[in-house]
Amino acid sequence: MPNSSAFKEEIIIDYENVSHKHQTQEFLRNLPEYTKEYIISLFPIASWLHRYNLMWLVRDLIAGATVGIVIVPQSMGYAKIAELPPQYGLYTAFVGLCVYCLFATSKDISIGPTAVMSLLVGQTVTRIVSSDPTITGPEIAVALSLFTGIIAMFIGLVRLGILVDFIPAPAIAGFMSGSAITITIGQMPKLFGIKAVNTQVSSYLIFGNFFKHLPETKVDVAFGLVSMVWLYGVRYACQVLGRRYPKYSMHFFFFSIMRNGLLVIFGTLLAFLINIGKETSPISILKTVPAGFTAMAIPTIRTEVISGIAPSLPSGVIILILEHVAIAKSFGRINDYTINPDQEIIAIGFTNIWASFFGAYPSTGSFSRTAIKARSGVKTPIAGIFSALIVLLALYALTPAFYYIPDAVLAAVVIHAVADLVSGPSYVKRLAAVSLWELLIFVATVIVTFFSTVEYGIYASVGMSIVILLFRIARPRFWGLGRIPLSSSVHSVSYEDEKKQQIITSELQNYLYVHEQHPSLGKFVESLPDGILMCRVDESFTYPNSSFISDKIISYCKTRTRTSGKILSKGDRGWNDDSTPATIAARNNLPRLHALILDFASVNRLDSSGLQAIVDAQNTLNRYSGHHVEFHFVNILHPAIRRCLIVAEFGTQPRPGDSRKEVLPIVPASRDGPQRNNSHQQPDTENQIDSSDEDEKAVRTEFVEFQGGILLPKDRYPFFHWSADEAVRSAVDSLSILQTLEESGELEDEQVAPTGNVPSSH
Structure with a gap:
């Protein structure tokens, strides 16, 4: 039996009620401090720029140059998906890389043209131009960049980034996988040099027409297939050699990253040699790419353009925010830092508003380039400026060489880049083990995207996710x-x-x-x-x-x-008894x-x-x-x-x-009705x-x-x-x-x- 020293005083739990008046007074008293913190939070660069040093500069320079080598050929390929001339991909890459560092809370993210966003822009351009030929593709792209940027900026400024959390990861994986499959199928005719296939229809039609016109394959297929073998072969060989010789793993990594640039250089050189003395090229090539920022101007938005892009704005904003925030969060977890989703959305919004003045189309975070940037040892977001300098060099010094870039080579670069976005069988198997409902969302999104457009795929994934969420809340x-x-x-x-x-x-x-x-x-x-x-x-x-x-x-x-x-x-029994x-x-x-x-x-x-x-x-x-x-x-x-x-x-x-009284009655009790005895007093x-x-x-x-x-x-x-x-x-x-x-x-x-x-x- 315990002695008296073992007894302890009994704890009685109660809470002091804080009035709304007191809470309001506290908020108003702290409002100046809240405002100061809010303004400072808009520019995260101020919190770390004063610590910038030479070692960080070297690492950022290496990472920035590495990404720059990759983004130049990718940007031109993505611009073709967006139904725009190749230089618009370079405009988009340059602005995103320059501006993002001012607002960034992620050191790894790389802003620029992406496959999914390019696909949406391309489908929007095709839809609007087919109904109104007076509207041009660049005009549509600039309007999309401006208005998606404004909407995203507003969402970030009012701190509504929490909306991103209402869309589960399987929905994002679903429309990214569906978009990657759609892009891959759309690039196959270019890879084989087949021009008779309309690549702006649904993916299942492109897939069928591709095999229908397969006998029309041109010599481009040699460039395309060799490029695919080179890209996958070099990556696989470098991975194997890096594991076998860990001492030289970084050397193999950087050589693997350069495979895109080397492919474009040698493919262009070979195409140039083939075209010597010929008036018509035997293969499809990129042709003239204007030097400099020829599309730079204040955006002029017509009413017809606004009404045309309006249906694509919701899906465009969703892609911008979801793709960027999902990638930023993922690499933040991997590299042990936390991102601010609202601030990242502000960065995306401002980037696209500013990009519209350069003639660019909407840009967001890229998974493949972000992975390269992180692996290259980037230290701060300033690395994006060095990538932008590579793009600037390409725009002003290398455009004459772009003339002979084979379209089949660019198609191979695009297919190789987007293939990693497709969720494999292992992901589907794990998802099925975790939640059949989420597997349904994933599969439905991929199917809808494949048989229609990326817009409908996004709406399907978001709609199903919200319905399932509400059902779980309503039926716990x-x-x-x-x-x-x-x-x-x-x-x-x-x-x-x-x-x-x-x-x-x-x-x-x-x-x-x-x-x-x-x-x-x-x-x-x-x-x-x-x-x-x-x-x-x-x-x-x-x-x-x-x-x-x-x-x-x-x-x-x-x-x-x-x-x-x-x-x-x-007779006495109730009607519901x-x-x-x-x-x-x-x-x-x-x-x-x-x-x-x-x-x-x-x-x-x-x-x-x-x-x-x-x-x-x-x-x-x-x-x-x-x-x-x-x-x-x-x-x-x-x-x-x-x-x-x-x-x-x-x-x-x-x-x-x-x-039987109501706590908070919806309809007040009638004073003309029967009065019940309320003789008991309400206790305090x-x-x-x-x-x-x-x-x-x-x-x-x-x-x-x-x-x-x-x-x-x-x-x-x-x-x-x-x-x-x-x-x-x-x-x-x-x-x-x-x-x-x-x-x-x-x-x-x-x-x-x-x-x-x-x-x-x-």
Whole structure:
């Protein structure tokens, strides 16, 4: 038996309510500081630029030059996907690389033209130009860049980046995989030199027409297939050699990165030699690429253009934000730093607004180039400026050499770049093991993108994701809980007065509370004491699911308990009462419901609709049981949830007066209707202390299982508990007292204990 030094003071839990007026005053008092922090946060470069050093400069220069070598041929290839001249891809790459470093919170991300965005721009250009030939492709591209940038900038400035979290990763993987497959199929005719295939229709039509016109293959196929063998062969060889000779792994890495540039150089040289002395090229080549920024101007937006691009703006903004933020978060986790999604969205928005003045089309983060940049040892976002200098050099010094670049070579570069975006069989297998619903989203997005356009694929993925999310919120899992005795016991010591005389030692059995049909522990589960039930809902109680949860609670209790036993005649029976004497008689052996324990461990929010649903459930069960049913609450996580329950008087049950009143009525009660007796006064729930009488306060239970810890806390309100065992014991104690009073005839019908411990009238 522990000595008196083992006793510890009992902790009573309560929370001070903070008024909205006080919160508003605090906010206004701190508003200048919040404003200062907000403005500073818009330019993250200010927090690290003063620490920039020579070693960082060298690493950034190497990484920037490496990415620059890759982005030049990729940009021209992506511009062809966007149905634009190749120089527009270089314009897009230059602006994104220059501007991003001012707003960046990611050192690895590389801004520029991407495959998915280029595909969307190309499909938009084709759609608008086919309906109105007076509108040009560059004009559409500039308008898309300007307006998607404005929308993205607004989303970032008002800190709505949280919207990104509503779209799951499988949806992003789905439309990126579908887009990569679409781009690959669209580049196959160019790879084989087949010109009769329309590459602006749906992918399944391109795929079929490609094989239909396969006999028309030209000599371009030699450039295309050799390029594919070179790109994949060099990458594979460098990976194998890097593992075999770790000392030279970085040398092999940089050689592998240069494979795109080397391919374009040698392919262009060979094409030039083939064309010597010929007026018409035997292969498809890039031809004239103007030097400099020939499209630089203030954007002039016509009404026809705005109406034309309007349907593509939502999907364009989604691609910009999702692709960029997803890549930035991924590399932030890999390289151990945290990005700010809102700030990244601001960077994307500003970049595209500024890019529209250079004639560029929308740009965002690129997965392949970001991976190269990270692997090259980049230290800061300034590396993008060095990549931009490579693009600038290409625009002003190398454009004459671009004339002879074979289209088949560019097609091979594009296919090789986008192939990595396709999620492989291993990803699909893991996704199927995790969630079939998310697998459905992924597959549906790929199929919709393949058979229609990337726009519809994005809408399908986003729409299905939101529908599934809402369904999960509206139809949460509901568990009826049983208990399993644990082998360990908790020692309890009780005493009757402050002098700690007549000490009694006993042991209380501890239990593990699990789902009644638990797949592993179900055979050990036993029911709670008669008249007491416990349940758990794995979701917050809010307006989408309030009615569902209330119905589940009522149905769960009715199937495990009996009614008050009074069988009504057909004339007295309610219209919604389908019970019969036979069904009532069959359930006579079930106990009457005394208390329901609600485990709130998974409830993070409780709104007015959810609160009213709990009230309605208790009122229904009161009528069903013929007496007041105690509602006990376990593991209330947040003071706001506890405050809501106190407003509805769940802390001091039963509610006085009209027990069927609404907590927050949608339609006010009519004053012309029948008035109910409200003779009982409303108690001051905020100032009410523990409901136990003064003479009962001397009886305490001290838990001494952990000598260095604290006692199990007790809430100020007797129906709120910090452990399921405590809730069950409280319900058992009140049931025992009520049964004693009923047997002695001291308790009248319908009289209940307002505290759950002892009736207030006794």
